[in-house]
Amino acid sequence: MARVLRTDRGLDRLVNFSDATVAIAITLLLLPLVDVANDIDRMSLGALLSENVGKLIAFVVSFVVISRLWLSHHGLFEATRSYSTTVMRVNFVWLASIAFLPFSSNLIAQTTHDRGVNALYIGTIALASLSMTAMQWTIWRDPELIRPDGRGMVHPVDGTVTFIALVVALVGAVIVPAGGPFWLFLLVPAGWVSTALERRLHADDGWAATPHEDDTGDV
Secondary structure, eight states: OOOOOOOHHHHHHHHHHHHHHHHHHHHHTTHHHHHHGGGGGTSOHHHHHHHTHHHHHHHHHHHHHHHHHHHHHHHHHHSBSOOOHHHHHHHHHHHHHHHHHHHHHHHHHHOSSOHHHHHHHHHHHHHHHHHHHHHHHHHHHOTTTBOTTOGGGOOHHHHHHHHHHHHHHHHHHHHSGGGGGGGGGGHHHHHHHHHHHHHHHHHHHTOOOOOOGGGOOOO
């Protein structure tokens, strides 16, 4: 691959392309529910919602997941002043996982008791988290890529803890498939752990402590 010419315009295009991909993915999540709306002429609203509760849960969970993944991406690139070939390549892995999530979300809407479906759904989220964490560490460790005041805005420890929690959730969903996407609730205590670790690192290393605005930690 040819050496990347890094410019402000190139960084803007990278971010804009990523935003467009996320916007399309988050819109695709709603399509199964749009099709369901056609059944309203043969049943009541309550019956319609009850019959499609799995699709509703999958939509809400996946919407929250993609939203938080975007917030993490947004926070990372707000602290970034440039990019590298590595960042661009890993960002495409991140985008691939985001683009694939509506498909795996539709599968888990049909059944939450299938080990393969659980593994595919949570594994897709874990891949997004892993690629985000890789970008965080790459940018955090390279002074050429990060703004002088942006170091405290990059949270690689948060991403690492989140990825570990997702791996545990993935294993749990395969062993006990009845839990389905609810294994993702492990991310709640993982957020507490990552926040405590980052505060300690900020204090020990003298980082410019920056609050997690809008809780933009990795999903």
